[in-house]
Amino acid sequence: MQAFLSLPGQRAALAQILALALLAGPEACAQPLTQERVAAQAAGVYAVRVAALDAAGKLDPAAAFTARVRRVAAGLIAQAARDYPDTAAWPWEVHATTDPDQDADSMAGGKILVSQAYVERLELSDVELAMLLAHEIAHVVLRHNLHELEQALALDPAWAGRPLEALVDAVDHDAALMARLAPLNVAQEMEADHAGLLLAAHAGWPPERLARYYHKMMRASGRPYLDSDDHPAPARRWQAARALAITLAAPVPVPMPVSALQR
Ligand SMILES: [Zn+2]
DSSP states (O other): OTTTTTSHHHHHHHHHHHHHHHHHOOOBTTSOOOHHHHHHHHHHHHHHHHHHHHHTTOBSOOHHHHHHHHHHHHHHHHHHHHHSGGGTTOOOEEEEEOOTTOSEEEETTTEEEEEHHHHHHTTOOHHHHHHHHHHHHHHHHTTHHHHHHHHHHHHOGGGGGSBHHHHHHHHHHOHHHHHHHHHHHHHHHHHHHHHHHHHHHHTTOOHHHHHHHHHHHHHHOSOTTOOOSSSOOHHHHHHHHHHHHHHHHSOOOOOOOHHHHTO
16 A cells, blocks of 8 residues: 555555545445445546556556566466465456556455656666565555455544545545544555565565665655654664665574583
8 A cells, every 4th residue: 555655655545445435325434444445445446447448558568577577476486475475366466557646556355557768767676676666565465445444444543434535535635634544544554564575585585685675766756754653764674675675685603512512
């Protein structure tokens, strides 16, 4: 979700959930807020997004780039099925776009959109692209969209009597609610960075080269040391990723044999 989201792309994606859901008629938040319900909405919105991009000539414009993204994503999704077995049957879908307003985002249930322009602007290698994708996949398997909506309901129980679609819109556009959700959003970004790097490392990508993605993000950022409302500062993300990578790359201590201690 919010993977890189809560990048503008993800925010826009979530906003579109409202438009699609309203077409189907409002459902009160009082109904159980489940992963299945949130994912079903997201799948519908994603289909609308993809169709709109296709109609505008902005969907999967370069077959080689889409193939590259899907090849890297496939290994990560296969690893996610091993690390998070309860997500193994989720219907993942990955597309690329030339839409300049996108960078990369994920939606509940496994719908991912990656900007070719963003990947090319940062000159991402395959391992750095793997980190970008793994961050998005982590948002999905950790059910961050669902948890954000649950937190909003907990903060303001009055939402339970209103349409769910209105809440989905509010978490992206209601300034007061967004301010109260900001700590959760920032925590989710850090969690997706951490879980994403672990996922990609489990899939076989070298941790220290994965972490370099955040260095490129920091260099490309106009405000590398400033937190935004829903994202930690790029410099902080790079620092955390590098520290985790160093830990993962460190050799595992081999216990000294008891016989050696007895000499
Ligand atoms: Zn994110």
